[in-house]
Amino acid sequence: MAFVARTTGKGIRVVTLQGDEQGKAPFFAQPVGFDGRSFWVARDHGCDTEKLLHEACHWLVAPKSRRTLQNYGLGPNPTRRVVGEEEADNEEVTTMLLERLLAPRFALPLSRLAKPDYNVYRKTNIDWEACEVRAATLFEALPG
Numbered sequence: 348m349a350f351v352a353r354t355t356g357k358g359i360r361v362v363t364l365q366g367d368e369q370g371k372a373p374f375f376a377q378p379v380g381f382d383g384r385s386f387w388v389a390r391d392h393g394c395d396t397e398k399l400l401h402e403a404c405h406w407l408v409a410p411k412s413r414r415t416l417q418n419y420g421l422g423p424n425p426t427r428r429v430v431g432e433e434e435a436d437n438e439e440v441t442t443m444l445l446e447r448l449l450a451p452r453f454a455l456p457l458s459r460l461a462k463p464d465y466n467v468y469r470k471t472n473i474d475w476e477a478c479e480v481r482a483a484t485l486f487e488a489l490p491g
């Protein structure tokens with residue numbers, strides 16, 4: 348939480364999902380999200396460190412112009428998605444790769460992280476080399 352607050356300047360809200368809330372903005376199928384101002388982490392049985400780190404990485408990867416949009420304008424709600432599927436997929440994979448680089452700082456075993464392309468529209472959209480370069484560049488720019 349300290350890393351996220353220091354790095355992004357954004358707040359963190361722990362929320363409890365009730366009824367059919369999981370499936371509505373900003374979560375859809377995910378127990379985590381970003382409403383344009385705060386990161387939301389749902390109280391469930393998942394790893395809160397992983398969820399929060401994933402969202403902070405999304406924020407770092409997103410261009411400044413999309414850091415005030417719900418889930419950085421990536422969707423999954425198509426009415427809230429402002430980029431194409433290919434751009435969204437490459438941003439998701441870059442986020443996952445940055446998360447892998449940062450995970451050891453938070454004692455998160457890599458074996459517990461999802462595959463970088465688990466949550467994309469189409470795997471053929473992904474430019475792995477470009478995503479790796481982008482993630483490494485962002486990682487190196489972060490304070491130690």
Ligand SMILES: [Zn+2]
Nearest residue numbers: 401405439442
């Ligand atoms: Zn994501």
